[in-house]
Amino acid sequence: MSQNRRDFLKTIAAIGASGTALSAVTPKKLKAGPTNILSDERMGVLVDTTVCIGCRKCEWACQGAHDIEQKDFDTYQHDDTFNKDRRPSAQNLTVVNKYFEDDNPITAKLQCMHCDHPACVSACIVGAFSKQENGSVIWDTDKCIGCRYCMVACPFQVPSFEYDKALNPKITKCDFCFDRTKEGKLPACVEICPVEALTYGKREDLILEARKRIKNNPEKYHNHIFGEHEVGGTAWLYLGPKDFTTDNVFPKLGNNTAPGVSESIQHGLFAYFVPPVAVYALLGGIMWLSKDRDSKKENK
Amino acid sequence: MNHHKPTPINKKFFTPGTIALSLIALTGITFLMGRFLFGLGAVTNLNDQFPWGIWIGLDVAAGVALAAGGFTTAALGHIMHRDKYETIIRPALLTAMLGYTFVALSVSVDIGRWYYIWHPLIMWNGNSALFEVGICVMLYVSVLYIEFLPIVTERFMGKVNLPGILSKLNGVIDKLLRALDRGLDKTMFVFIIAGVVLSCLHQSSLGTLMIIAGPKMHPLWQTPILPLLFLLSAISVGFPMVIAESLSASRSFGLKPETEVLSSLSRFIAPLLGIYLLGKLGDIVIRETFVYLTEFNSISILFGIEIIVGVVVPLRMFLSADVRKSPTGLFIASMLVIFGVLMNRFNNFVTAYNPPYAIEAYFPSVGEIFVTLGFVAIEILLYRLFVIIFPVISIPVSKAYANTKYAIRGVLK
Known part of the structure; x- marks a missing residue:
């Protein structure tokens, strides 16, 4: 218990100095966040579900583009598949489901929406997700630790995990054919679609195109572009005859960005490390001031 | 005395x-x-x-909360220097050290790529609440091990006696232990304060975790003040944990329960629980989510159990002097607080989580x-x-030995 005032101050000074030294070194070596670019030139896809014929060729092409085992091309057009709603998984990064079965059914292709403000990029503990300049949200297998927080965070419930693998299970989701678009090719699903239900282009142009279609055919479309404002906007935009949320094609979502207040809270608690350092100083002060409390009482 | x-x-x-x-x-x-x-x-x-079940909801989230006895007693005994609580600091420290070790183990078995558990150390994402929790827990586990070291040096200093050929090392190891003990003596206060700060940080960030799940989480639990509620509940479960554990240990080892210290410690619990309850009730009133309680279903029942059995009843019990004086009363009331926090973490991470395309509800295997x-x-x-x-648990000794140092050393005196 031989702690005197001089030692106390010396140690405090040493911590302060090493802290300053650390903060001077770290930023150059370590980036405190993943790539998250919101470019004006970002691309998107307009999905017109009134045009889609449910042939599922997009599923076949997607598997081919991502080295996933494909089934025989002709077996994809089976109505049995639509008996139950499927979700994207490691075997099918995109799936086509049938909705509004009772009257005027539609088929809709589902995959990662490639949010403008992705929850997965914000949530990922190691920054394995990133939003690229062309709008793709992609996942880095070299970083991922498999914690599945992205799956908790994603408002569209898209990322899938390989629960059956003991070694190197992957998080799988649509990568917007990042490797193909880099070489100037179209995403595989857009390229194969026989009826042009999918339109690839700059996101802002796609919004204008969607508005035009609604204006020209107001009886055909529900007057809403899903993805224009939902969770702060998504790269994939959907047109349909009805409100998609009424048959759970998509969940009901607000227009606030997907990470929501989570980031503000996080940054508020750590604003330039002021709150933690202040608490530390406060506790140090209390410790110093109360150190004689009980011994004084005893001496009286 | x-x-x-x-x-x-x-x-x-x-x-x-x-x-x-x-x-x-x-x-x-x-x-x-x-x-x-x-x-x-x-x-x-x-x-x-x-994607997350009880390994995260109970083993990690509740595990961290129930290890809060470590930092709450350290704050009371070492930072506010309430010396009479020194006998309970070591058991609380041991519980926290083991608790956090198992939190870390639970995380490593739950993540798909356990061999990459070290990645957050060099791959940073300052926006991620999980990153903050991960880094703070790693640092805090290290701090807890350092805080425990003086107990190890105290046990073996002057008693190093390795068998056979290793006995030549006895002198060297003893010298090392003594050097370590002197160094820790001078610097321990740094780690004690750091432990409290780190605990406040990650206890609250653990609450921030589920905020990003947004509308997937039931509105009764989904609130922007989750970090505050997690911190308040962790602080209020710290002392009940210490009391329950001390009483169980006394019983198991046939020692006399330290009723005097424990009942004076228990005076703090009712006010702490009261603040937590105010936060919880204020939250459902201000956000008007109490409307969900008018429906009678598993959600409202689980919420009711969490609040009434886990907070209101023990709060009332700890207000009674009779309960605070009796070991049985203390034990039951403390166990209820522990149950309440367990339920709260389970509800936040499992009950409240309602994904948009669920096929069937999750139940642990x-x-x-x-x-x-x-x-x-x-x-x-x-x-x-x-x-x-x-030497962790304190037992009565004759006066001659009473002056031996018995807290974690290095605290300003």
Whole structure:
């Protein structure tokens, strides 16, 4: 218990100095966040579900583009598949489901929406997700630790995990054919679609195109572009005859960005490390001031 | 007043109780082997709809909260210098150290790529609440080990006696221990304050975790003040945890319960629970989510149990002087607070989580339950082993020895 005032101050000074030294070194070596670019030139896809014929060729092409085992091309057009709603998984990064079965059914292709403000990029503990300049949200297998927080965070419930693998299970989701678009090719699903239900282009142009279609055919479309404002906007935009949320094609979502207040809270608690350092100083002060409390009482 | 000194407890390790615990532990380990050989899907009921189950909701989230006795007693005893609570600091420190070790272990078995657990150390994402929790927990585990070191040096200084050829090293090791002890003596206050700061940070960030799930989480629990509620509930469960554990240890080792210290510690619990309850009720009133309580379903029942059985009843009990003076009353009231926080963490991470495309509700598998129970069993076994080996639990001694230092050393005096 031989702690005197001089030692106390010396140690405090040493911590302060090493802290300053650390903060001077770290930023150059370590980036405190993943790539998250919101470019004006970002691309998107307009999905017109009134045009889609449910042939599922997009599923076949997607598997081919991502080295996933494909089934025989002709077996994809089976109505049995639509008996139950499927979700994207490691075997099918995109799936086509049938909705509004009772009257005027539609088929809709589902995959990662490639949010403008992705929850997965914000949530990922190691920054394995990133939003690229062309709008793709992609996942880095070299970083991922498999914690599945992205799956908790994603408002569209898209990322899938390989629960059956003991070694190197992957998080799988649509990568917007990042490797193909880099070489100037179209995403595989857009390229194969026989009826042009999918339109690839700059996101802002796609919004204008969607508005035009609604204006020209107001009886055909529900007057809403899903993805224009939902969770702060998504790269994939959907047109349909009805409100998609009424048959759970998509969940009901607000227009606030997907990470929501989570980031503000996080940054508020750590604003330039002021709150933690202040608490530390406060506790140090209390410790110093109360150190004689009980011994004084005893001496009286 | 009696004088107490931490002493290794002179009891057998194996009893019918510890053998039963060992069997539970072995069952848990067997299921864990299945997880490592065949993947998470083979042992758990987790799927793409429910990526997190009880290994995160209970083992990690509740585990961190229930280890809060470590930082709350350190703040009371070491920072505010309430010396009379010194006898309970070491047991609380041991619980926290074992608790956090198992939190770290639970995380490593739950993540798909356990061999990359070190990635957050060099791959940073400052926006991620999980990153903050991860880094703080790693730092805090290290701090807890450092805080425990003086107990190890105290146990072995002057008693290093290695067998055979290793005996030549006795002198060197003893010198090292003494050097370590002197160094820690001078710097321990740095780690003690750091431990409290780190605890406040990650206890609250653990609450921030689920905020990003947004509308997937039931509005009764989804609130922007989750970090505050998590911190307040962690602070209010710290002392009940210490009391329940001290009473169980006394009973198990046939020692006299430290009723005097424990009942004076329990005076703090009602005000702390009161503040937490105010936050919780204020939250559902201001956000008007109490409307969900008018429906009678599993959600409203679980919320009701969490608040009434886990907060209101123990709050009322701790207000009564009769309860605070009786070991049985203290034990029951403390167990209720612990149950309330367990329920709260379970509700936040499991009950409240309602994904948009759920096919069937999540219920933990037999494997998940046994791994959770197995970890708890191993923790209790290790606690027993540690208090038999190391001077952790204080027992009465004659006055002649009373001046020996008995807290964690290095505290400003």
